[in-house]
Structure formats: C-alpha cells, structure tokens
Amino acid sequence: MLPRDTDWRQGDLLSCEAAAALELVSANDQGRRVIVITHDCDLVHDSERCVEVIIAELVVKDPKPDPQLSYAKNPRRLHLAYEATDAAPLILELRHADRRSVPKGDFAGSAAKDHSHALPVDAKRALKQWLAARYGRPAFPNAFEKRLRKRSGKHTVEQLIAKILEPDAKHLVGLFFDLGEQRGAEAAEGEPYALSVSVVYDATEGGTEARLSAERVAGQLREMFEKTYGKPDVATEIALDACEAVADTRLTLADLRRVDQWRLEHISLRDGDQGDFLPAGEMPA
Structure with missing residues (x-):
C-alpha cells in the first residue's frame, strides 16, 4: 500500500523504466508514457486496492497540443503538455480505452516518478474535467x-x-x-x-x-x-x-x-x- 505521506499525485508521469517494470509498456517502447489518473485522495485510501493509470501516446508529428483536443474539448481524446525545465514540452495524447489498473502493492514496489516533466495547474484541471466528463456529460432529447x-x-x-x-x-x-x-x-x-x-x-x-x-x-x-x-x-x-x-x-x-x-x-x-x-x-x- 502507499503511505499516507506519499508524494504521488494525479497527473504524475511514471519513468520509462518503472512503466516497463510494471509491464505497462515494453522496455524499448519510446512512443508511450504512463500517467497516474487515480484521484490524490484515493491514492492513500485503504479501501482503494489499485492505482489507475493511462497509457498515453507521444505526439511527434506536430509537437504541440491540438486546440481541438486540449482542455477536455473532446470526450474521448485529450492532449496534455508536460513542461520540462531544460527540454521541450512533452505532448501526450490520452484515450479512455488505454486505462489500466495496477495493484497498489505492485505500484508501491516498482513505480518511480519522472521528475524531469511536470503537469501545469491548468493542464491538471483539464485532465480532471476530461476524466469526469466521461460519465457526467449531458444527454439531450x-x-x-x-x-x-x-x-x-x-x-x-x-x-x-x-x-x-x-x-x-x-x-x-x-x-x-x-x-x-x-x-x-x-x-x-x-x-x-x-x-x-x-x-x-x-x-x-x-x-x-x-x-x-x-x-x-x-x-x-x-x-x-x-x-x-x-x-x-x-x-x-x-x-x-x-x-x-x-x-x-x-x-x-x-x-x-x-x-x-x-x-x-x-x-x-x-x-x-x-x-x-x-x-x-x-x-x-
């Protein structure tokens, strides 16, 4: 289980090595990254047995967020830009179909955070909205x-x-x-x-x-x-x-x-x- 003082947060990026160790991506896969999407409170709650993650595709054709896929404008796809202090932003595309659950014990034993990239506050807000909108979007007559x-x-x-x-x-x-x-x-x-x-x-x-x-x-x-x-x-x-x-x-x-x-x-x-x-x-x- 994760300790109460864990520094893991929703939107955090796993290192490539940790993602491979958890068998979420292959060791030589450079085109996909893994993002934690479990809510901050659920990460440390004893009744939550798994950490939910999403396997995201690296956007390389046009390395900037697509305006139509940013800020939760699309209910099934989302572009997030992770900032880096000494490198270009990391643009990732998320799809709901690529969510996975990792037992907390396995996550605690093998997960390591990628500290070289961080998700800005406004982008994390968009991630939360996109996750919630899957079930909360309205239906018209x-x-x-x-x-x-x-x-x-x-x-x-x-x-x-x-x-x-x-x-x-x-x-x-x-x-x-x-x-x-x-x-x-x-x-x-x-x-x-x-x-x-x-x-x-x-x-x-x-x-x-x-x-x-x-x-x-x-x-x-x-x-x-x-x-x-x-x-x-x-x-x-x-x-x-x-x-x-x-x-x-x-x-x-x-x-x-x-x-x-x-x-x-x-x-x-x-x-x-x-x-x-x-x-x-x-x-x-």
Missing part, C-alpha cells in the same frame, strides 16, 4: 439531436457547427445550449425547440482576440441555423432565439445549472476524425 442531424447542403448541422468552430477553437471554452423548459422533453413533430446558445470564450487569456473570435462564431451560427431551420418565428424544428458571445468570467453557477455544454457525440466516436471541437462535461476547464 432524442428529438432535438435528430433535428441537429438535419442536412444543410452536403453536411449535417452538427458537421457545420464543427466547421464553424474549428478555426477559433483555441479561444473558446465551450458551447452551451439552453433549451429552457424543453430541456428534457421530446417535442412533437411541428413543435420547435426554442434554443439559446452561448459561445463562451476565454476572456482572461484570450482578451479582445478571443471576444472577436466568439462574436464571429456566434454570427456564423445564427446565419447557419436560420438558413437551415428558418427565422425563429416560422421555424418548426429548432428556433434559435439567441446566440451570443459570452466571456467565461460572466458565466455564473446559476447559468451553468440552467444550460448544458454540447458536444458532437457521433463524430467523436470516430477517433480518426479531427472535426469534433465541442467539449464534454458541464463545467468549463
């Missing part, structure tokens, strides 16, 4: 999601949303849908969903550039929704009542309890597709 799969030209509305968001993904925290009293309702044919959309941007890091990006996205979304479903007063499927850029500093807890963060679920199931910007979970990282 089937009728609503079916209507979002309506084709507009060669693409569905979902795919068009992704194309609109992609160029500005790095500035956006998430897209939040407010269905009001229809939040859990299966609307009958001819009864439109009244939808309000908040395009939330990072006001602290992005500043004016992020605001302009969010405003541009909001305008393009309004145009696309009205082209596909018609103006709100005549729409029979989805009536877009509002679509506005909102600073993350203005999003209150009351707002988050009323709205749901939306994601492109069917596209995110195709792991090879890079077109799924939309985040998962109900809280922004």
Whole structure:
C-alpha cells in the first residue's frame, strides 16, 4: 500500500523504466508514457486496492497540443503538455480505452516518478474535467439531436457547427445550449425547440482576440441555423432565439445549472476524425 505521506499525485508521469517494470509498456517502447489518473485522495485510501493509470501516446508529428483536443474539448481524446525545465514540452495524447489498473502493492514496489516533466495547474484541471466528463456529460432529447442531424447542403448541422468552430477553437471554452423548459422533453413533430446558445470564450487569456473570435462564431451560427431551420418565428424544428458571445468570467453557477455544454457525440466516436471541437462535461476547464 502507499503511505499516507506519499508524494504521488494525479497527473504524475511514471519513468520509462518503472512503466516497463510494471509491464505497462515494453522496455524499448519510446512512443508511450504512463500517467497516474487515480484521484490524490484515493491514492492513500485503504479501501482503494489499485492505482489507475493511462497509457498515453507521444505526439511527434506536430509537437504541440491540438486546440481541438486540449482542455477536455473532446470526450474521448485529450492532449496534455508536460513542461520540462531544460527540454521541450512533452505532448501526450490520452484515450479512455488505454486505462489500466495496477495493484497498489505492485505500484508501491516498482513505480518511480519522472521528475524531469511536470503537469501545469491548468493542464491538471483539464485532465480532471476530461476524466469526469466521461460519465457526467449531458444527454439531450432524442428529438432535438435528430433535428441537429438535419442536412444543410452536403453536411449535417452538427458537421457545420464543427466547421464553424474549428478555426477559433483555441479561444473558446465551450458551447452551451439552453433549451429552457424543453430541456428534457421530446417535442412533437411541428413543435420547435426554442434554443439559446452561448459561445463562451476565454476572456482572461484570450482578451479582445478571443471576444472577436466568439462574436464571429456566434454570427456564423445564427446565419447557419436560420438558413437551415428558418427565422425563429416560422421555424418548426429548432428556433434559435439567441446566440451570443459570452466571456467565461460572466458565466455564473446559476447559468451553468440552467444550460448544458454540447458536444458532437457521433463524430467523436470516430477517433480518426479531427472535426469534433465541442467539449464534454458541464463545467468549463
């Protein structure tokens, strides 16, 4: 078991030698690293018999995080950047399918931490959100999601949303849908969903550039929704009542309890597709 004063924390990176000793990767595998994902408190709790880890792939083609896979924007894949004092950042891609459990006794006997790389605070927050979002992301009414799969030209509305968001993904925290009293309702044919959309941007890091990006996205979304479903007063499927850029500093807890963060679920199931910007979970990282 791990002692109460252990220095292991969620997000810590195992050394390559330790990962091989625990038979998580082969000794000569230079393309994968192992990350601890068990919560800090569970690492020392006696009732927890295993340490959960995830085997991550080293990103080498483009050694920087993909904006669409950063900050928990994709429910199944995540890019994390581990900082080093005397080397380039280590960019790793995580997938839920690559989680493993290691008995605590084995972990305590063989695990060693890679002290040359550290996970920044904001990246650790993103890791926590990504792990939690697997089970906590919202589900919208089937009728609503079916209507979002309506084709507009060669693409569905979902795919068009992704194309609109992609160029500005790095500035956006998430897209939040407010269905009001229809939040859990299966609307009958001819009864439109009244939808309000908040395009939330990072006001602290992005500043004016992020605001302009969010405003541009909001305008393009309004145009696309009205082209596909018609103006709100005549729409029979989805009536877009509002679509506005909102600073993350203005999003209150009351707002988050009323709205749901939306994601492109069917596209995110195709792991090879890079077109799924939309985040998962109900809280922004």
